[in-house]
Amino acid sequence: VGAPAAAAVDAYVEQTVACPGPEFAEVQRRAEEGGLPAIEVSAAQGKHLELMVRISGARHVLEVGTLAGFSTLWMARALPAEGRLVTCEVEPHHADVARANLDGAGVGETVDIRVGPAEDTLLSLVDEVASGARPPFDLVFLDADKAGNPRYLELVMEMVRTGSVIIGDNVVRGGAVLDAESEDPDVQGIRRFLTLQGQHPRLEATAVQTVGAKSWDGFSLAVVTDG
Template sequence: MDQDRWTAVDSYFDQHLAPHDDALDATMRACAEAGLPDIAVAANQGKLLQLLARMVGARRILEIGTLGGYSTIWLARALPADGRLVTIEADPAHADVARSNIERAGLADRVEVRVGQALDILPTLDANTPFDLAFIDADKANNANYVRWALELGRPGGVIVVDNVVRRGRVVDADSDDPSVRGTREAIELLRSEPRLDATALQTVGVKGYDGLAVALVTS
């Protein structure tokens, strides 16, 4: 099968199971108009994140890598009215676009956009109020570091999701000098070796091409 068929199948699933609405459509337009890279999650992936958050009864969500806020909106919609989502974005211009999109979606009261390098911000978050779900979708070289922080800031029974782990198949290349591949391999190896995590990873095809994600349960 080819990319056109993968895209068509995603469109079919989206129409039936993950339909867009005005806020999501406006978010995608605003991101395109602002010149943000077209790397947000697909609609069906956003719906998956939302369902995972609902399955664990999430009241607090951590997102590492905001971009324009598209995945943020999917996740925040899973929260109760008094829930909280903290999302971290390194690029101030991207963060401005995200804040506007989140406000338009009516979610500004439950989303905090923090601007800066994630490895500088994560140590400032309060581990005494743990997160129920963490979504990691930032620079891939630091994936393992982000998993460690998500574990530190999470709770037993919580979930960690790491996006873009297949690297178009290059994740199997042990000799790669690509920092994104090396960082992703380190994260996968950490998911295997960390006794407090139970994880799997899936290959995906769709409107975003050939990719995949890892999902981990915090067991203790």
């Protein structure tokens, strides 16, 4: 399947079923105005994340990698009234744009943006969950630097429960994930991340390849089990 055809199908999916409201165009407008890279998930993928939150009945969602808050908004608006989303972002400017976007879209109260290296934020969250200050997360979306994924997964496993869902973005990377000798730390991070999930006694996982506006890539999906 050629990339242009796949992108056209994404546009069709966007119009027929994903149906992003005007608030998503506003998110992308602020991202562009702020000079952020246009590497957010597609609308079709964002709606997929929204549906994962709804299907899982998640009330506490963790996202690693906020960027302008596009995927954040898809997931946040799927939460029930008492639901909360924590999202980690290392770039203060990205966090500022995301804050404007999420406030503008009316989910500002639902979303806690934590600015700083993801590992530091995750370590704090592990303490908060361990002390009972916050409940475990029901759904986690990993979409920051992919070299960090093995460490992020290790920390995430300390703050989930049986039945929690873990989703990873960009696990195929145009097929580059196959290259065991790759010198790209993101490729090696994803390879280790997938291997850890395949071997983990408390995870059942898979990865699904995608094409479309975002080219050839894929999501990983895992559920936490009793082990």
